Amino acid sequence: MTQATDAELDFVDEVAAFFAAEGMPHIAGRVIGWLLICDPPEQSAAQLAETLQVSRSSISSATRLLTPSGLVEGTRRRGERQEYFRIAADGWSRMLANRYAKTAAFREVTERGLAVLAEAAPERRERLENVAELYRFLETELPALWTRWEQHRARLDRAGSDDPA
Numbered sequence: 001m002t003q004a005t006d007a008e009l010d011f012v013d014e015v016a017a018f019f020a021a022e023g024m025p026h027i028a029g030r031v032i033g034w035l036l037i038c039d040p041p042e043q044s045a046a047q048l049a050e051t052l053q054v055s056r057s058s059i060s061s062a063t064r065l066l067t068p069s070g071l072v073e074g075t076r077r078r079g080e081r082q083e084y085f086r087i088a089a090d091g092w093s094r095m096l097a098n099r100y101a102k103t104a105a106f107r108e109v110t111e112r113g114l115a116v117l118a119e120a121a122p123e124r125r126e127r128l129e130n131v132a133e134l135y136r137f138l139e140t141e142l143p144a145l146w147t148r149w150e151q152h153r154a155r156l157d158r159a160g161s162d163d164p165a
Contacts, residue, residue, distance in 0.1 A: 004051050008037060012052070027054055028062040035072060035087045042075060042084035070094030093149070100142045107135035 004012075015033030020026045030052050035043065038051070045059045052059070063085050066072035071091040074083045088094060110132035117125045 002039065004034070004038075008034075011037060025062065025065065027052070027058045028065050030054075031059065031062045031066060031085070032071070032087070035085060042086045044082050044084050046082070048085065069098055093153075097146070100138075100146065103135055103138045103142060107132060107139050110135055 012030050012033035015036065016026050016029030019029030019032060031048060034048065034051060035041070043051075045056050045063070048054075048059045048063075049056045063072060063074065067074060067085075069091075070088055071094065072085055073088040073091065074085055076083055110128055113128050114125065114132055117128065
């Protein structure tokens, strides 16, 4: 394993800052950043901790946070006890699909809230109504967008399989 360059670590920190602004712990963002560019693409917790200069327990917490979304996956090599982490081949798609799947569930939550406020003044209902309307819109529009994404990926995959290299 080669030592990370300053430019690579700057990129890792930029990714971390982006995700931290979204509410993700900084170290989880750094793990994502490094896993996006590291060589080899699979890293043990010890390798991640060494490169990112953090404790193994921090890496453990970050990977536990990142694996349920499908973005990061753990793998094992035959004959080895340690787990290696990598960005899943379709990890970004799986992560977004998981988020989008929750759209209908949250829209239902907002609808129940609107029912609770059925007799409330319109000004009081306005914030929740805005959120409910957004989620209604997303619930109807996201399936078509997702279908277009899958078609786009399929075209890219076919084009790549036609490549004689």
